[in-house]
Amino acid sequence: MERKIRVLVAKPGLDGHDRGAKVIARALRDAGMEVVYTGLRQTPEQIVAAALQEDVDVIAMSILSGAHNHLFPRVMDILRERNVQDILVIGGGVIPDDDIPALKAAGIAGVFTPGTPTSATIDFIKNNLKRSV
Amino acid sequence: MSDALSLADRARTGDVRARARLITLIERDDPERLGALSALRASARGSAHVVGITGPPGAGKSTLTDKIVSELRSRGRTVAVVAIDPSSPFTGGALLGDRIRMNRHATDEGVFIRSLATRGHLGGLSRATGETVRLLDALGYDDVIIETVGVGQSEVDIVRLADTVVLVSVPGLGDDIQAIKAGVMEIGDVFCVNKADRDGAERVVREIRSMLETAVMNGAATRFSELFAALADRKQAAREPENADARAHFSQGAAHHIAADGHGSLELPPVVATVAETGQGVRELVDHIKAHEAGLEATGLLAKQRRANLAWELGTEAAGRLVGLLEHEERREEVAALADAVLARCMDFHDAVAGVERSLAEAIRSKGS
Ligand SMILES: Nc1nc2c(ncn2[C@@H]2O[C@H](COP(=O)(O)OP(=O)(O)OP(=O)(O)O)[C@@H](O)[C@H]2O)c(=O)[nH]1
Ligand SMILES: [Mg+2]
Numbered sequence: 001m002e003r004k005i006r007v008l009v010a011k012p013g014l015d016g017h018d019r020g021a022k023v024i025a026r027a028l029r030d031a032g033m034e035v036v037y038t039g040l041r042q043t044p045e046q047i048v049a050a051a052l053q054e055d056v057d058v059i060a061m062s063i064l065s066g067a068h069n070h071l072f073p074r075v076m077d078i079l080r081e082r083n084v085q086d087i088l089v090i091g092g093g094v095i096p097d098d099d100i101p102a103l104k105a106a107g108i109a110g111v112f113t114p115g116t117p118t119s120a121t122i123d124f125i126k127n128n129l130k131r132s133v
Numbered sequence: 134m135s136d137a138l139s140l141a142d143r144a145r146t147g148d149v150r151a152r153a154r155l156i157t158l159i160e161r162d163d164p165e166r167l168g169a170l171s172a173l174r175a176s177a178r179g180s181a182h183v184v185g186i187t188g189p190p191g192a193g194k195s196t197l198t199d200k201i202v203s204e205l206r207s208r209g210r211t212v213a214v215v216a217i218d219p220s221s222p223f224t225g226g227a228l229l230g231d232r233i234r235m236n237r238h239a240t241d242e243g244v245f246i247r248s249l250a251t252r253g254h255l256g257g258l259s260r261a262t263g264e265t266v267r268l269l270d271a272l273g274y275d276d277v278i279i280e281t282v283g284v285g286q287s288e289v290d291i292v293r294l295a296d297t298v299v300l301v302s303v304p305g306l307g308d309d310i311q312a313i314k315a316g317v318m319e320i321g322d323v324f325c326v327n328k329a330d331r332d333g334a335e336r337v338v339r340e341i342r343s344m345l346e347t348a349v350m351n352g353a354a355t356r357f358s359e360l361f362a363a364l365a366d367r368k369q370a371a372r373e374p375e376n377a378d379a380r381a382h383f384s385q386g387a388a389h390h391i392a393a394d395g396h397g398s399l400e401l402p403p404v405v406a407t408v409a410e411t412g413q414g415v416r417e418l419v420d421h422i423k424a425h426e427a428g429l430e431a432t433g434l435l436a437k438q439r440r441a442n443l444a445w446e447l448g449t450e451a452a453g454r455l456v457g458l459l460e461h462e463e464r465r466e467e468v469a470a471l472a473d474a475v476l477a478r479c480m481d482f483h484d485a486v487a488g489v490e491r492s493l494a495e496a497i498r499s500k501g502s
Contacts, residue, residue: 003161004225004250029226034250039233049239050232053246055153084150 003133005033005125007058010047011040012071020093020114021062027118028060028125044074051087057133058125063093073106080107086131090124092116137168144272145173149245155268156247160261170264175271178439181213182426183266183277185295187257187320190283192301193327195234196409198280202238203412204419210275211243215266217259219282220250227251231280245274257281257288260453263446266294292320293442296435297425298356299418301325302341304333318344319355322402323421329406329414338404345401357402360425363432365400458496459489467492 009025011018018040025035036054038047051059061072072091079087091103092112100111110124143151158166170176186194186201195216202212216231227250238244249259258281269277281291291298300321305328324345326337348355403421407414429435458464471488474480480488 004252006157025228029221029228030224032224032226034220034227034229036229036232036248038236038239042236043240046236046239049149050236050246052149053153053239054232054248055150055157 005058005133006054006056007033007060008036008038008051008054008056009060010038010042011062012042012044012047013063013065013067014041015064024060024062024092024118024121028122031122044071044078047075048078048082056087057129057131058088061091068093068095069099072103072108076107088125088128088130135168138172141169141172152245152272156265159264160249170268173271175268178267179270181270181274181277183279183294183296184422185279185281185291185298186301187281187284187291187298188301189306192303193409194280194301195231197301197327197407198278199235200409200412200415201278201419202235202244204415205276206243212276212278213245213269213274214278214280215262216246216248216280217262217282218248218250220252251282256290257284258290263294289320292356293445296429297322297422299323299325299422301327302337303328304331304337318348319353322356322425324402324404325418326404326406327409330408334406338406341404342401349401360428360432360434361400363434364428367432455493458493464492464496
């Protein structure tokens with residue numbers, strides 16, 4: 001049976017470019033994962049809907065605009081409303097250290113700031129999946 | 134209730150997670166799915182109209198699919214999309230980017246979009262595509278759209294799954310039109326020239342029409358030639374207004390008549406110019422897609438085509454399993470021994486092949502018992 005880690009890479013919020021998200025998407029692909037890329041300006045509702053249709057194991061969000069404190073927890077709220085517990089959710093982008101504890105408390109399992117090597121994100125995903133792939 | 138039946142039940146009653154999970158199980162070739170698919174009666178095609186969107190990389194297939202979905206939704210139809218992108222042969226990973234163009238439909242409950250990676254399968258589709266399409270059909274989506282990987286000239290398996298194939302071309306590809314000539318042309322039922330906002334679109338439309346004319350005059354076996362012949366027969370034999378309507382509708386607009394050797398007129402499939410980015414021409418394109426289905430239905434060709442396609446799928450699946458049997462250790466050793474015999478000039482090549490066949494037959498017998 002062929003098993004692959006499936007990841008949704010999404011950019012919530014109003015950021016104008018998605019270079020960082022594309023870099024991580026390619027790195028995950030090169031690590032052998034199937035990456036569904038949804039592009040810019042996704043609402044939390046769209047992100048969750050896409051994640052469910054695509055049956056992904058991981059949601060990886062990237063944000064530069066500073067709206068992470070609102071948008072990341074919002075995604076977690078919608079997942080909870082839909083009773084989804086087995087998707088690993090991680091976030092990256094320009095996120096001040098002070099914000100990280102609250103994001104983790106909200107359920108964002110890993111937070112990756114600029115400069116984190118992509119290999120760290122890949123390892124984190126492999127070691128923290130919430131369901132067996 | 135067993136797991137399989139509960140999964141089937143949840144999928145049937147609209148649970149998106151259950152639907153998505155079933156597709157994952159299909160992709161993994163996981164036997165756990167079989168009970169659920171059987172309960173959903175997902176083995177044979179039902180009432181969905183399956184439309185294939187194919188064409189070269191970057192032609193705008195996803196953007197077009199997005200607009201086609203909107204048009205179908207405005208006609209009150211529910212739509213499932215299966216979008217296929219290639220896996221990397223080196224890492225096995227894949228970047229599935231078709232969804233970028235369609236994600237505004239993500240929260241519409243009448244739309245279900247799933248991206249599949251080819252996972253080494255050739256032919257422009259993934260191995261799971263056929264079964265996934267039958268599942269989505271059984272779940273009641275009115276239309277199922279398959280977006281193939283960007284094709285060169287040999288990835289034509291889409292004709293085995295789709296009732297209607299839309300072949301998308303674009304201006305500015307230079308030699309690409311040559312690739313189309315080389316064999317992909319035959320697979321289209323409806324032809325679309327996208328990026329009509331760019332220079333040269335009219336020329337591409339003309340070129341496609343002239344290639345179609347040549348193909349028809351040469352009597353080349355195309356997807357559409359059988360349909361046109363059947364529609365003409367029916368019209369002549371019965372003069373049923375219903376068929377005449379379907380035919381008139383199908384040939385309206387882009388399809389046209391030309392004189393051929395003085396023998397009446399030739400009929401060509403529609404060639405529609407679109408600008409997928411703005412939606413221009415998409416309503417007309419959908420009209421032609423639907424008229425094609427109506428034509429197939431009126432002539433009985435829909436059932437005939439599906440029968441031939443299912444037979445092909447059964448054969449392909451069985452052939453795949455045979456290859457799988459050959460990969461068992463024991464078989465591999467037997468086949469290697471035959472190769473040794475050929476290398477030592479103790480056995481002819483074709484006798485060795487017969488030996489492999491006997492070994493396979495033995496494997497099948499012992500599997501059954
Ligand atoms: N000018 C113009 N650009 C278009 C049109 N339709 C799509 N595009 C652009 O063409 C590019 C490719 O579009 P896609 O829809 O991703 O093409 P595709 O055929 O699905 O690509 P693959 O799936 O990678 O083979 C995008 O940048 C689109 O914005 C159009 O009608 N006119
Ligand atoms: Mg595409």
